[in-house]
Amino acid sequence: MIWSFSAHRTFRKCPRQWFFKKIYAHARAKDPLRREAHRLSKLEGIQAWRGKLVDTVISETIVPSISRKHPCGLDEAKKIADQLFALQRAQRMAPAGQVGFFEAEYHQPLTEKMFDGARLEIHTALENFYRAEPVWKLLQQAKALVRQRPLSFRHGTVSIRVVPDLITFQSPLVPAVLDWKVNAYPMRDYWLQLVTGAIGVTRCNPHRDWPSGATQHEPHEVQLLEVQLLTGDVRFHTLSEADVHDADDFIAISASEMELACGGSNPKDLQPEDFPVASDPKACQTCAFKKLCWGAET
Ligand code: SF4
Known part of the structure; x- marks a missing residue:
């Protein structure tokens, strides 16, 4: 079993969601439900997406430019972020796109105002990164x-x-x-x-x-x-x-809780119904696997 901080966070929220995400989802599985779980695992809400986009610009543009001793400027970083924003937004909104927005999948509002807000926050994040002198x-x-x-x-x-x-x-x-x-x-x-x-x-x-x-x-x-x-x-x-x-x-306690939840079986031999659901129903509101999980319960 692989323990990670994100696995721990997901498991604490909902053991079944952890199973869907970390074990069940598989892009090339024969079982179509496992392939569907993989597709759903790639969904992102607009908030998480804009955070990852900032990560990408810092990791793939700003940091390498510092390593080359020619740091790219804030304006250039914002321009690259805007280009990525437009490209990824179009890819995620395309009907046959491989990765989508959580909101679009679950018929929740996804408005121009939300995209404007996300773009503004990306710019704020980059501005703050450039202001972070100790960093x-x-x-x-x-x-x-x-x-x-x-x-x-x-x-x-x-x-x-x-x-x-x-x-x-x-x-x-x-x-x-x-x-x-x-x-x-x-x-x-x-x-x-x-x-x-x-x-x-x-x-x-x-x-x-x-x-x-x-x-x-x-x-x-x-x-x-x-x-x-x-x-x-x-x-x-x-x-x-x-x-x-x-x-x-x-880490030891968290990892043994995950092992206990699998009841000594190889996790790959288990099914979503073998894992308890979230104790707080609010966890389901943002869960990408809702359609599979709720389908399994009916
Ligand atoms: S829909 Fe709710 S109970 Fe089902 S996996 Fe997601 S968080 Fe857990």
Whole structure:
């Protein structure tokens, strides 16, 4: 089983949604319901979409330009964001599109005003990124910038996967893990996500393009930065050895809850009805798998 922070968050909301998303959905399955689950798993609400678009512009345009020592300007970043916005919006609204909007799939309002608001927030997020001086200082002084890199490490019987938005290696190679957010979630969630990143960067096998000696650190030595792009807040988090133990315990408990939910069976042999539904019905309002789940109940 693979444990990730997003798997944990989904499982806590609804074990059945976790099963649909992390185990059942498969693009090339023979079972058409599993292929449909895969299609639904790609749906995104407009809020999540605009957050990912900001991630894409920072990771694929701004950070590489900093690595090349020719940082692209804010106006250029906004222009690229606008082009992506128009392209992805058209692709998602196309009748035969591979990925769609959650709102369109579930007949919820998707208005021009919502798109205008999303575009405005993308611009605000980029403006705040350019204003975040401590982040720019760190990025411009770094020996290496590693963006959106999946890190894997073992934790007991479980594989842990974490994808920090950015890892930087400073001189003398103490890593920093950065996560930027365009959405508002509780503080505790952010912290845990960053700690998992710190554990990942120190316990995974060093990647080929990392500077040598880059992983010879303990998780509590890693610098953690949370960048709130809608408000412009940059938070430095400090980590003690006790925090790392707490995070390890947290992962172990969360992973064993997932294993228990599978009742000792191989998760691939199970069906959605084998998993409990959300305890809070509000979770269903934003669940992409509603049509499959509610269909299974009737
Ligand atoms: S519709 Fe509700 S109960 Fe069903 S998977 Fe989604 S969140 Fe869970």
